[in-house]
Amino acid sequence: MTASVLALASSQAPAAQEPPANTWRMENATITAVPFVSELVDGKWVQRMPAKNGTLLEVHATLNVDGDGSFGPLSLSDVRLLSGAGAMPLAAELVAVGVGTVKCRYFPAQIDAGRPREAALGAGKEFVLRREDSQSPVLLRTRTPSLDLCMAFEVLGPPPPTLLWGIADRSLPLAVGSLALDFLPGPPLAQQTTDGDASTSRATPPTSGHLPVPWERALSSPLLWGGLALTAVAIVGGIAVLRMRRQTRNAPPGDAVSALDIPRVNTSHQPTAFARVQAEAGPGQRQFQDALAALRLEDWAQATELFGEAITAGLTPTFEAGAWGLRGEALLNCDDLIGASTCFLRALSSPGVTAEAAFPAASQLAAISSVERWMRTGSSHLMSAW
Structure with missing residues (x-):
């Protein structure tokens, strides 16, 4: 299997406030129930489990951006799940945002002001979550022509069969995979060591250059265990x-x-x-x-x-x-x-x-x-x- 290193760090660069100028589109958007999501908290990978009677839903899509690849800043308060043909807002909380191909790795969607979270995706690429103050929403900015974007929502009770993804004033259809947890949950992720202070750590998310897009969306089917x-x-x-x-x-x-x-x-x-x-x-x-x-x-x-x-x-x-x-x-x-x-x-x-x-x-x-x-x-x- 191949693997790429995902470096997660804190930075202090100011957030830009201009709306995105580049044309962007989401492809292969799927939604799947998952038993947990893996979040980086204080330099360690931890499992976030759903609340009692809750369900974690993972949205996974490829974000493609024209031009220089800049996307955002996107306010996470403007991201939601919509239910039914009428696109009615669903009582779903966005709990984590991250990246990943085969498996998603996340930052918590709620972060402290002045403590940005950044995923170093390679030279000239960005994935940054930032909050200016305690009264401001968390903003997402990315810069890369293509990104496997992940968002995790928590809902109470079973989710409706038809769901849309509300993001940046768009309502995007979602290919629905398994919305019931009929597969075996995975193990706790290995704890990561910190390099110096707790604001910097390194982890290796699983990726594979040999595997096609259907396998990278494996959890969207109960058979693709x-x-x-x-x-x-x-x-x-x-x-x-x-x-x-x-x-x-x-x-x-x-x-x-x-x-x-x-x-x-x-x-x-x-x-x-x-x-x-x-x-x-x-x-x-x-x-x-x-x-x-x-x-x-x-x-x-x-x-x-x-x-x-x-x-x-x-x-x-x-x-x-x-x-x-x-x-x-x-x-x-x-x-x-x-x-x-x-x-x-x-x-x-x-x-x-x-x-x-x-x-x-x-x-x-x-x-x-x-x-x-x-x-x-x-x-x-x-x-x-x-």
């Missing part, structure tokens, strides 16, 4: 690997070695290109979704069985690769290193493997290999403190 589920269970699987190291520390060395026959990685397990995620799962879709539900409940044995049934029933290539990887995670949590390794290798060698399926599989294979080496080192290592 993608890396959200994979990464969540990968973290749990990593804990399982550590647990197995502890469980085998007192085992006789010969037993530990003979108990493992880990399949080996070869060139067929090293993909150099990644497939495009398909929109349909295939005949095994129901079993696949049931397996995801079992993962959510941490019923590893049931998830293992259901992913196997989904593969047997038939899945499209990208979903089959994902099912092998997820089945490996479930087996790992059942303490079956050999079965998990076999599934991870099947995922990596699948013609439909995606970047989001390959990364967790490769990471877990590396961890399993580390455990195997540790188990083969002899009694001196087995008796070392852990």
Whole structure:
């Protein structure tokens, strides 16, 4: 997977007050319910969860600007969600604004006066949130010909089926993805370290030059479960690997070695290109979704069985690769290193493997290999403190 560094900093440049002079347009605007949004607060990534009975809705669109790419300043008080054909304002609060391709990273929509928030997008590009004083609205200014813009809203109760995006006196249609949380929430984002004071920090948002626009909009479809589920269970699987190291520390060395026959990685397990995620799962879709539900409940044995049934029933290539990887995670949590390794290798060698399926599989294979080496080192290592 490729990654670009998103540098987030504070700056003190004055806000311009002129209206935008350049022609701009939003493309591929979608709205999707998400379980949380990731915000940078005091130099650390934190999850913002919806209130009780609330729903977080993520608007994701590509902002294209003519001329020098300057857009704004846009008052965030003029951004809203509209409901129905009559474009009636919806009781929705704008809670975060940010950027992202595969996944959005955010600043809180409410910031303190005199403490601008800036995302450094590269030479000559800008993304700045600024508030002049406590009585003024937060203003957004960008300067780049094209930007993947994200905005997160919170509504109480279920959202209406038809929604529009009110922005800068325009009412823009939104392609509605899943407005119900029927997918597995992702893990907490890794805490970021600060460079010096808390006003400057660095993070790496996930991006991929290999993935098409439909995958960059993956969360707009309940079927395009993608890396959200994979990464969540990968973290749990990593804990399982550590647990197995502890469980085998007192085992006789010969037993530990003979108990493992880990399949080996070869060139067929090293993909150099990644497939495009398909929109349909295939005949095994129901079993696949049931397996995801079992993962959510941490019923590893049931998830293992259901992913196997989904593969047997038939899945499209990208979903089959994902099912092998997820089945490996479930087996790992059942303490079956050999079965998990076999599934991870099947995922990596699948013609439909995606970047989001390959990364967790490769990471877990590396961890399993580390455990195997540790188990083969002899009694001196087995008796070392852990």
